[in-house]
Amino acid sequence: MWRVKKSIRTYREDPAWHHYQKNAPAKWVNQFGVPGHPFGDRSNLARHVLEGQVRGYPATLFHLASVRRGGRYGTDVNMYSVAVLTLPTALPDTSVSVGTLVYGLRSAPLPPQAGTPVHLPPGRRPRMSKCSVDPAFAELVITENVIRRTAEAKAGWRLHGHHMIGWISERRPYEKIVGLAEAMTAILGEFPASVWTGNTGD
Template identity: 60%
Template sequence: MWKSVRQYRQDPAWYGYRKWESADWYRQFGRPAYPFGAQRNYTRHVLQGQVRGYEATLFHLAAVCRASQHGTYYYSVAVLTLLGHLPDTAVTLGRLVYSLNTDPLPPRAGPPVYLPPRRKPRMIMCSVDHAFAKSVVTERVVRMTAEAKMGWRLHENQMIGWIHDYKPFDRVVGLAETMADIVGEFPADVWS
């Protein structure tokens, strides 16, 4: 892990590195919502650069949900800045978020639904715009998400993706590349 951090810090393609961020920094990601904790969040190793033409921010997140050691969940997170704003939508493996005790999206999104029922692994989807979700959350997108063992969420002009535990940055860059592939699956008319 530390070799990975050092390698990417020294790579000129990744132009921004910070060891941690303040609590206010999370507001830009629409928290509280997946994958952020309801009580506190801590970041380590924030890295900025580009992935497949998108501005990307990568970091390690400790999401605190309860005041106990077992109430902290660890994720590797990638954030892509998209070309425009899209409706708040989330698609994730269920086991990545069951213990967070966090609503996936604002209350107007309604309750999360399973994609499809009895699917293995269990996938959860939630959106504030059901017509939009139906057009972008295709079977291929769900399969790509499940195969990558990840969750992703749209917030304004950002796509936030996460995987379990602190991973070396080459794995987090791989997460960002999968997210770019998922965005590539979106129909062209969602941007208008």
């Protein structure tokens, strides 16, 4: 925990990161497509929100307490570290994740729900899950390289409008969340140029 606190002190005083907010308003996370993963269906608390840039993309980093219905006491809380990149164009709602990051959420990956998530071939380690509102788009972008990069980052990511939302487990120092954001830019770099122009060859 001291690493997280030290990281917060360091980054909020770094002029390269132009805005820090200890607690975001309750509805602030709604812009990212709640209750899609990794957000809860009961409530969400975003803390230590940091804004700046990562490899040319406007980036927002924060810690998330995701609260969902269920569990022994009526609710379960999952803790995540989240990075959000703002994209130059809106893309179809799509999600890819290491399975262990989403199975506990027991909720639909996308808002609105886009059918049942597909579990990638048995025997793959770690187990992975994917889902998209646009199967043709998903076929273009969810390549073996994209799956591998997601697995190596031990992360999940989701496209929602002009945002790419990525998450890893637990509260992590900003250095780890920046690393997640960098992994997300590498994943975006695997997307074919046609997805940015809208010319996806229907």
